[in-house]
Amino acid sequence: MPIISSTFKAKGLFKSGHFSTIYSAKLRPIPKVIQERKRLELSDGDFIDIDWSFSEKKDTKVAILLHGLEGDAQRVYIKGQAKMLVENGWDVAAMNHRGCSGEENRLYLSYNSGRTEDLEELIDHVIQYHKYDTICLIGFSLGGNVILKYLGERNHVPQQIKNGVAISTPLYLRGALEQLVKPENMVYSKTFINDLRKKYKRKMNQFPDAMNSEELKKIQNLLDFDTLYTAKAHGFQDAYDYYEKSSSLQYLPNIKIPVLILNAANDSFLSPECYPFDIAKHHKNIYLESPKHGGHVGFHVTNKVYYSEKRTLQFINK
Incomplete structure (x- = not known):
């Protein structure tokens, strides 16, 4: 024990x-x-x-x-x-x-x-x-x-x-995401998403056929990023499939x-x-x-x- x-x-x-x-x-x-x-x-x-x-x-x-x-x-x-x-x-x-x-x-x-x-x-x-x-x-x-x-x-x-x-x-992971989007954690989630949006933008220059500015505009929170990049890039059906299989x-x-x-x-x-x-x-x-x-x-x-x-x-x- x-x-x-x-x-x-x-x-x-x-x-x-x-x-x-x-x-x-x-x-x-x-x-x-x-x-x-x-x-x-x-x-x-x-x-x-x-x-x-x-x-x-x-x-x-x-x-x-x-x-x-x-x-x-x-x-x-x-x-x-x-x-x-x-x-x-x-x-x-x-x-x-x-x-x-x-x-x-x-x-x-x-x-x-x-x-x-x-x-x-x-x-x-x-x-x-x-x-x-x-x-x-x-x-x-x-x-x-x-x-x-x-x-x-x-x-x-x-x-x-x-x-x-x-x-x-x-x-x-799903529980952690739900925690991070709470108002008390806004300063952390904002920091993460700002960094991830910058990373998406840099990577967009490398892979213009797979990533674009229209999708970048849609990335407003961590769930968006995991839906539009993490899941797609790593072979998951969607963000929730990623959270379930990766926890x-x-x-x-x-x-x-x-x-x-x-x-x-x-x-x-x-x-x-x-x-x-x-x-x-x-x-x-x-x-x-x-x-x-x-x-x-x-x-x-x-x-x-x-x-x-x-x-x-x-x-x-x-």
């Missing part, structure tokens, strides 16, 4: 989910960690860029980090986690999803909440060309959904993968290695389905921790160290 009673206690203004979310994304000083970019050419002719950080301890452990929607491997939460890991003997491979590394990807398709093929190719590359005997998967928000789906949709995963951590993860919640019972799901109770991005207490109660590998505070990727302790960073290290080292 691995439901964890969290020790995290937010202080002052950080008890507010919105304050901790916004502060952590926009105001936290960016932790200093060295990153070395290497490009991975993919089997379909596209590419992803990986930002590597290396520990001085020359160990045989690597953590693969996945960022959230329209993020990248330079986001403060990625660098904070990477710094904590490299200082404690872990190398880090922070993956930029297709089109998120500052250069547009080559193909019409991109990334989405359930696309695990790129993660699989990165894992295969790490196993083939590096000498790691221990791999941990760590995902934030959308990236958390990707790693949980990857671990649950396959009958077997490489033996080098020992555990995983999913932080502030929308396990049920990691349905794959949790199949996970065969220990995973920690760290979702704050006051994360305004998450619907009730994103807190799978019933599954965790009956599954030896699903560890669910739901502290009262923390917002969305906002588990502030100090500017230098977040609870999620310490908790992740503790979980993967045990």
